[in-house]
Amino acid sequence: DAGVIQSPRHEVTEMGQEVTLRCKPISGHDYLFWYRQTMMRGLELLIYFNNNVPIDDSGMPEDRFSAKMPNASFSTLKIQPSEPRDSAVYFCASSLALIRRPTDSPLHFGNGTRLTVT
Amino acid sequence: DAKTTQPNSMESNEEEPVHLPCNHSTISGTDYIHWYRQLPSQGPEYVIHGLTSNVNNRMASLAIAEDRKSSTLILHRATLRDAAVYYCILRDGLGLGMRFGAGTRLTVKP
Numbered sequence: 001d002a003g004v005i006q007s008p009r010h011e012v013t014e015m016g017q018e019v020t021l022r023c024k025p026i027s028g029h030d031y032l033f034w035y036r037q038t039m040m041r042g043l044e045l046l047i048y049f050n051n052n053v054p055i056d057d058s059g060m061p062e063d064r065f066s067a068k069m070p071n072a073s074f075s076t077l078k079i080q081p082s083e084p085r086d087s088a089v090y091f092c093a094s095s096l097a098l099i100r101r102p103t104d105s106p107l108h109f110g111n112g113t114r115l116t117v118t
Numbered sequence: 119d120a121k122t123t124q125p126n127s128m129e130s131n132e133e134e135p136v137h138l139p140c141n142h143s144t145i146s147g148t149d150y151i152h153w154y155r156q157l158p159s160q161g162p163e164y165v166i167h168g169l170t171s172n173v174n175n176r177m178a179s180l181a182i183a184e185d186r187k188s189s190t191l192i193l194h195r196a197t198l199r200d201a202a203v204y205y206c207i208l209r210d211g212l213g214l215g216m217r218f219g220a221g222t223r224l225t226v227k228p
Contacts, residue, residue: 042221091161109162
């Protein structure tokens with residue numbers, strides 16, 4: 001199993017540009033999570049999906065952020081327009097939902113995308 | 119999500135046991151206790167989880183207090199590769215998203 005795959009590993013862009021981060025979850029996993037990590041705020045949950053449907057997007061900072069999951073093997077997090085304060089490491093994670101105990105399933109994280117907005 | 123409290127940092131000597139505490143006084147009956155760790159420049163990594171009983175796996179042991187208001191992650195013999203930030207998280211029965219606190223930064227001295 002290749003694990004959760006994120007691309008790109010590093011992204012440097014200028015303020016105002018559109019940024020798209022990509023994630024391929026582990027095959028067969030039902031849940032997909034997007035997190036953002038900064039020194040000041042730590043790991044923040046942005047949004048998560050169940051069977052490709054967004055369940056909770058209350059952590060998405062503002063309308064500039066959007067996330068999609070068009071199929072079970074792919075998700076994107078888009079920032080448009082990007083701002084310097086969006087600079088962070090963005091992690092994607094997936095988990096398998098145990099039918100009877102959905103809260104029991106651990107999360108598997110990717111290695112993250114380090115975004116720098118200048 | 120119910121909140122957890124962990125010390126900001128801890129130190130250990132190599133090859134000695136490490137006990138990482140976590141308080142979760144507002145835990146509900148259906149909350150699972152999860153532990154993750156994050157090595158430098160990597161994503162968080164699952165360590166162990168439990169509900170009521172103590173748990174053991176190849177990485178660590180989890181001791182859960184009888185009232186479930188606290189738990190302790192036990193690394194039986196710390197190695198330099200165990201230096202990381204350790205997160206204690208409650209995974210609730212209402213929502214499946216997991217929210218991380220600041221964690222405990224473990225330093226292992228040779």
